Amino acid sequence: MVNESYHHENLKSELIKNGLKLLDEEGYENFSMRKVAKACGVSHTAPYRHFRNKDDLIIAITLKAEHKFNSSLQEAINRYPNDIKSQIKEMGYTYVKFFVENPEYLRLLFRSDLKKHLNNENCEILKDKVQPFGTFYNTIVRYQSENQSNDAGSITDLNALVLACWGLVHGIAVLISTKDFVYEGDYLELTRKILWSETFL
Incomplete structure (x- = not known):
């Protein structure tokens, strides 16, 4: 079951933190918002509350x-x-x-x-x-x-x-x-x- 209890700003920080790890491991082509959401334990739509798309998240990272x-x-x-x-x-x-x-x-x-x-x-x-x-x-x-x-x-x-x-x-x-x-x-x-x-x- 996904965890939707993150505080608004905590989720953004977690997306950046886990996004960095995934980007380092997967590279641009295999990097996705869905994978970052899974790493954070939230629904696949949750990252879009903070970032428009994966490029937007990569810029933040x-x-x-x-x-x-x-x-x-x-x-x-x-x-x-x-x-x-x-x-x-x-x-x-x-x-x-x-x-x-x-x-x-x-x-x-x-x-x-x-x-x-x-x-x-x-x-x-x-x-x-x-x-x-x-x-x-x-x-x-x-x-x-x-x-x-x-x-x-x-x-x-x-x-x-x-x-x-x-x-x-x-x-x-x-x-x-x-x-x-x-x-x-x-x-x-x-x-x-x-x-x-x-x-x-």
């Missing part, structure tokens, strides 16, 4: 993931309010930690083909709401503006600096979360050692 990711990056920045260099290092560590602890988010945001299936309107919604990458980018912009240097070895091109920082932490996150890099010790401590060394920034 993606925005929830980006909001959670962005919040973790912002918390990292807030730990060092007066030290932009430490902000970037801590943000990089948090970037890796977030995806290592939530590999389903890594697959959702970077390794899925959702944009191929979503219509242009939905793709624009996602494009306009990309908060975490704006947070990452803007922090590096502030770092560069505050640390202009004439050293020959410094990176003065903003795009090059963003790519170097993002490429490093994203690459580490992927290698650890997919277990392609085998290491007997603590992966996150190793990551912190790399990012807090003098060779990074």
Whole structure:
């Protein structure tokens, strides 16, 4: 017997939570509102009280993931309010930690083909709401503006600096979360050692 006792907002949260798990397991083609409803223990019509269709639910799942990711990056920045260099290092560590602890988010945001299936309107919604990458980018912009240097070895091109920082932490996150890099010790401590060394920034 289906459970219709969810509070209005609780059901919406459960649909997003279980929807993420199903989307990760099933992929876009096999994902359906009916399956999400079953996972939540409600009638197959209940999800439509909150979402028009499966694409609408997928957008909500993606925005929830980006909001959670962005919040973790912002918390990292807030730990060092007066030290932009430490902000970037801590943000990089948090970037890796977030995806290592939530590999389903890594697959959702970077390794899925959702944009191929979503219509242009939905793709624009996602494009306009990309908060975490704006947070990452803007922090590096502030770092560069505050640390202009004439050293020959410094990176003065903003795009090059963003790519170097993002490429490093994203690459580490992927290698650890997919277990392609085998290491007997603590992966996150190793990551912190790399990012807090003098060779990074």
